[in-house]
Amino acid sequence: MDRLDELRGPVPPRPHDARAIAALAANPGCARRAVLDAAGIDKDATATHLGFPAPFGQSPFAITRGNVFEALVKESGCAELLRLLREILGLPIPLASYTDLGDVGGNPSAHLRHSHTRRLLDRAARDGDDAGTLYDHPLLRLDIAGHTSYLEPDVVAFRLGGRFHIVEIKSFSVIDGQAEPDKVAAAARQAAVYVLALRDTLEELGHDPARVSHDVVLVCPENFANRPAATLVDVRRELAVLRRQLARMTRVGAIVDALEPGLTFDLVPDAGGAPTRPVADLREAVRGVGARYAPDCLSTCDLCFFCRDEAASEGSTDLLGRQVRDALGGVATVAEALGLADGSLIPDEGQEEIARLLRLADRMYAEVS
Amino acid sequence: MSTLAALARLRAVHTGAAQRLATVRHCHLSERPMVLIPLRLAGEAAAPLAAMAGTDPARPRLLVVPQPRDRDLRFAFAAELAEILLPYIEGLQKATETVERRGAEPFERCVDAPQVIVPNRSAVAFVQLLGRSTRFRRAEGEYAVHPSVPVLGRWLTFLAQRAQYPGSASLLAATEAMSLHWATGQSALEDANLASLMGWIDPPPGMTGAEAAREAEDPLVWPPAGPATDPGFDSEVLAPAIRAYAETRSDRAAARVGEAVRSQLEPTWRLMWRAVGLLGALPAGPGVAARWEGDRASFTGFAAQLAEGGPPQPKRDGAVGAASRLARMERAQASYDAQRAYDDPLVMAGHRLTGEAFTGTVLAADPDHAEGEGRGRKLRPLLTVRTSDPVRLAAGTRLGTPERRGQQAEVVEITGGHVTLKIVKGMGRGRTASPGSVPEVGERVCYAALTDEYQPPASLPAPEDTPWTHGGPPPEHVPAVEEPDEEEWA
Amino acid sequence: MSESLDDLEERINTLRSEIRRAVRAREGALARSLRAELRGAERAWDQALAAHEPTPDEAAPDEPPGSLLPVREQVHQALTLLGVPAAGKMIVAVHGALRAGSLRGPQLTSLRRDEERSFRTSPFARPYYLCAALTDRLSASRGLLAVSTWPLEKRVIGPLSPRVDFLTTAIRVAEHLLRLDEPAEQAPPGAQRLLARLAQNIPGAAPYGTGTPGAGAAVRGAGPGVVPGFAVPDPAVVVKAARAELAVHADADATARAEIAGRARDRLRDPERLFGGAMLTLARREA
Structure with missing residues (x-):
């Protein structure tokens, strides 16, 4: 993996949090993203230095609301959560123990905390139900393309009948039994990351990974009150997508091997961490790995504005979204499509059908508008 | 997305300017629409932060909740919104017309109906949530709200439900109305940003649409059209202002929150009216008035229900309600698609491309052709049309035509570029076709396999006969003295 | 007095939009110094406000012993x-x-x-x-x-x-x-x-x-x-x-x-x- 370190430059790899890992599955066909993520490169810093800062931000109100709701669910030894688990999973009354794996005193390293988590989970997996029920703030670990990422979920793992479940607390509301579908999907993707990490941990400890349930408990405020309500969400599909993407990333070697020797995305930071690499130089380097821009990137990838600009300068039809590309039968550039439409370009083999349609559309457009 | 719409986007990229997708306007535009721009506090389901509303571009009303987490202030906001919206709605209930119906009692229908225009789809969803969070409130007892609040809630719910109905113009999202008529050189995802969409369609002088759209993505230049606010604005401007208000509760601090949100709303307010102006400049398609009639009838019916003291709309549809609603929507969608095609050659072109419609010249006509003998003899005028469109229609397919809206024809056969069809409806009842009902040789005609005929509603059981497999009859709504899970708004 | 409040608000608003520009451009140092300036302006505003509209100390008399x-x-x-x-x-x-x-x-x-x-x-x-x-x-x-x-x-x-x-x-x-x-x-x-x-x-x-x-909460009358x-x-x-x-x-x-x-x-x-x-x-x- 030296080559990946070389690509990144002399900075530590950027740890992936669950949100970032869940986002890896968003655009699996993009080599640029696969390489940068596998090398643990800070894409936000890269985009900013390129002059295309990412358009993301989170409102302090949303952050506060999330924290307040989580605290409410967890206060008094997860009293609210126990009520919910007793209701939806029939958790027996005697199983009420709560262990905060994050509350170890001092400010120990992630590694130390992870081994604490492992030790307690190992004990929990060996012993019967009275060993422990709720485990808050487990510090989990996931290997991504050879790099270890520590995940510090604000989730609770809980155990019942020998099986572990992940509890994900989210502050978006469920109103009359419905929540915004994209928020539920994002929560499921994120929970899948934790399920996978917990399974890996159990497997390393010699336990059956299937003891971590693919049903996660999603806790959200109900209606317009703050009262928590729980739903079981099956994340099997998300797990499959995630596994596939992680496997791809370990195979990123093939892409990396094909890169120009000496290519690096090093920002050449000065003593204060400010990047000093000439922008044009960095731009060339980033362009050295092909991207697959799609408008969906605008909500998931830090490099989106850079790649969009690149797609625009190349006149790529990717710019217009998948629907348009599908309607164009995969014609790659605007100029090519327009050339086929006005007949100035002879269609290549296999393009006859779309060329005919485009010419017809062009004729009709001229005829009626 | 049709190839035609895709081509329009390519042309927009190429020219840097939005391209027309319609030659006429397909949505009703009221003479006095109400523009409403709601803002929500980030992270909350339905906590309003502010709104700008009004029917006069020169006199927007600004509503502000200086502390959106304060329940009383939120309901005060709802009461204030009611003060703007309810007089507008009630004013439109006064003038009615009598509608005669064949075989049924005549009924009264309002001559006009409210039209509320919000910036985007998320604002429509927010209107629905605001309706949900206010319509069950009560004007007496503990936690009483102003009596106008539950009424507002029902109207907002009514509007949000109409917005799901294809072709309804009671509650419009500006981005959707504009996207129906123009294609930009960006993706549909980016079109959801009103400022960027308007940049393509109506760029400021000296700028291409593409440039204007890029500039419009800077939230400092063009604040988002809501309901979500810019996170940078939230942390740098709004949070300190709300904190100052929470600490002092002074008018001055409230005004500071007000000015902060005003700065976010005013640019969108101007954009909204520009959008209204651009839509208004398009001539209305012929089907628009009929669809608006549907909105007026629905408005009249709901106003009557409200006056009779009916219960608030339920939280969820029962099984029969949901099924019949779905069937109604599907029919409305098919009929809306057909009407737009018949109203607009540019929309029809999309159907011609897929082979469901064609345009051509009449090569031969046999207006007196008949089938059957004696009493069974039926007039069936024959036409042969030459077309270069890629027709994909099976023999026997029913066709309509924009030139003669009541008429129906049937495909007889298609050979090469020649389509033979027979007219089966709308040529008069005599032995010969009524004058003008059969196209003459040399006439340009268009036929399409799109019907916007009235179809009788699907036969579904009455709600009280809902089978147990579908949850059984829905419980009657018994208004609870308290609906406790509602007590906290957010 | 209110004039100076207005001036301060003007300055606060200008500073805020400059900060947001700096934050978007990831100019951390500039954003920090602007923030410091902003806090100063806000303090001045609070002081001016206090002088302008002396808030009576309402809390004190109501507070329980x-x-x-x-x-x-x-x-x-x-x-x-x-x-x-x-x-x-x-x-x-x-x-x-x-x-x-x-x-x-x-x-x-x-x-x-x-x-x-x-x-x-x-x-x-x-x-x-x-x-x-x-x-x-x-x-x-x-x-x-x-x-x-x-x-x-x-x-x-x-x-x-x-x-x-x-x-x-x-x-x-x-x-x-x-x-x-x-x-x-x-x-x-x-x-x-x-x-x-x-x-x-x-x-x-x-x-x-x-x-x-809350099921059944309605059963009891909403008495005081x-x-x-x-x-x-x-x-x-x-x-x-x-x-x-x-x-x-x-x-x-x-x-x-x-x-x-x-x-x-x-x-x-x-x-x-x-x-x-x-x-x-x-x-x-x-x-």
Whole structure:
């Protein structure tokens, strides 16, 4: 993996949090993203230095609301959560123990905390139900393309009948039994990351990974009150997508091997961490790995504005979204499509059908508008 | 997305300017629409932060909740919104017309109906949530709200439900109305940003649409059209202002929150009216008035229900309600698609491309052709049309035509570029076709396999006969003295 | 005066948009210096505002006499009422509901540190200290406060202790309401609400069963003192239900607590017993 370190430059790899890992599955066909993520490169810093800062931000109100709701669910030894688990999973009354794996005193390293988590989970997996029920703030670990990422979920793992479940607390509301579908999907993707990490941990400890349930408990405020309500969400599909993407990333070697020797995305930071690499130089380097821009990137990838600009300068039809590309039968550039439409370009083999349609559309457009 | 719409986007990229997708306007535009721009506090389901509303571009009303987490202030906001919206709605209930119906009692229908225009789809969803969070409130007892609040809630719910109905113009999202008529050189995802969409369609002088759209993505230049606010604005401007208000509760601090949100709303307010102006400049398609009639009838019916003291709309549809609603929507969608095609050659072109419609010249006509003998003899005028469109229609397919809206024809056969069809409806009842009902040789005609005929509603059981497999009859709504899970708004 | 306020607001607005520009451009240093300037302008604005519109000190006359006590004494009162370690939020809620107190969360943040400093300067000089609850690792538990005069067994937290202490809290709050002369429905609404919130999470304690949010709450007339949104639980029922669940956990919890307390006695010196040991030193001792 030296080559990946070389690509990144002399900075530590950027740890992936669950949100970032869940986002890896968003655009699996993009080599640029696969390489940068596998090398643990800070894409936000890269985009900013390129002059295309990412358009993301989170409102302090949303952050506060999330924290307040989580605290409410967890206060008094997860009293609210126990009520919910007793209701939806029939958790027996005697199983009420709560262990905060994050509350170890001092400010120990992630590694130390992870081994604490492992030790307690190992004990929990060996012993019967009275060993422990709720485990808050487990510090989990996931290997991504050879790099270890520590995940510090604000989730609770809980155990019942020998099986572990992940509890994900989210502050978006469920109103009359419905929540915004994209928020539920994002929560499921994120929970899948934790399920996978917990399974890996159990497997390393010699336990059956299937003891971590693919049903996660999603806790959200109900209606317009703050009262928590729980739903079981099956994340099997998300797990499959995630596994596939992680496997791809370990195979990123093939892409990396094909890169120009000496290519690096090093920002050449000065003593204060400010990047000093000439922008044009960095731009060339980033362009050295092909991207697959799609408008969906605008909500998931830090490099989106850079790649969009690149797609625009190349006149790529990717710019217009998948629907348009599908309607164009995969014609790659605007100029090519327009050339086929006005007949100035002879269609290549296999393009006859779309060329005919485009010419017809062009004729009709001229005829009626 | 049709190839035609895709081509329009390519042309927009190429020219840097939005391209027309319609030659006429397909949505009703009221003479006095109400523009409403709601803002929500980030992270909350339905906590309003502010709104700008009004029917006069020169006199927007600004509503502000200086502390959106304060329940009383939120309901005060709802009461204030009611003060703007309810007089507008009630004013439109006064003038009615009598509608005669064949075989049924005549009924009264309002001559006009409210039209509320919000910036985007998320604002429509927010209107629905605001309706949900206010319509069950009560004007007496503990936690009483102003009596106008539950009424507002029902109207907002009514509007949000109409917005799901294809072709309804009671509650419009500006981005959707504009996207129906123009294609930009960006993706549909980016079109959801009103400022960027308007940049393509109506760029400021000296700028291409593409440039204007890029500039419009800077939230400092063009604040988002809501309901979500810019996170940078939230942390740098709004949070300190709300904190100052929470600490002092002074008018001055409230005004500071007000000015902060005003700065976010005013640019969108101007954009909204520009959008209204651009839509208004398009001539209305012929089907628009009929669809608006549907909105007026629905408005009249709901106003009557409200006056009779009916219960608030339920939280969820029962099984029969949901099924019949779905069937109604599907029919409305098919009929809306057909009407737009018949109203607009540019929309029809999309159907011609897929082979469901064609345009051509009449090569031969046999207006007196008949089938059957004696009493069974039926007039069936024959036409042969030459077309270069890629027709994909099976023999026997029913066709309509924009030139003669009541008429129906049937495909007889298609050979090469020649389509033979027979007219089966709308040529008069005599032995010969009524004058003008059969196209003459040399006439340009268009036929399409799109019907916007009235179809009788699907036969579904009455709600009280809902089978147990579908949850059984829905419980009657018994208004609870308290609906406790509602007590906290957010 | 208002002119200068207007000027200041103008400047504040300009600064804010410059900051947002700088933040978007990731010019951290510039954003920081602009922020500093902004804070200055905001302070000036606050001062100008105070001069402009002298806010009468409304809070003072309304405040209940209890709040004249120092914060640590108010916290002590609340903890004594509960008799178990509690988080700041619970202390504030209990004090507000049962003592009509007006503690605020932020007042509690530095409390434990101040107490520790005082103890280390002159140990046992005060009759009591507000100290930490100890975790299984013998470190200070995040966020829980306890009283130094309590036996160690009460101040340590085993896996079942959060639940046991929660149930005890509910019992104490309910008993407090039972001791009031008036019927429960006449108790201060804050107290009712607190009890209702606690009861929701105890099987059989909420009037109409748990898990049915507010079901049946409508049955009672909205008489004075009834808190809408919550069914007002009967304190006696809460006590009974909480005791029933408590009986299930009590033995296991007591055993675990005794074991931890024993370890704490063996390994910790006085200040650590009150304020927690550092985990690293413990880890070494464990090894």
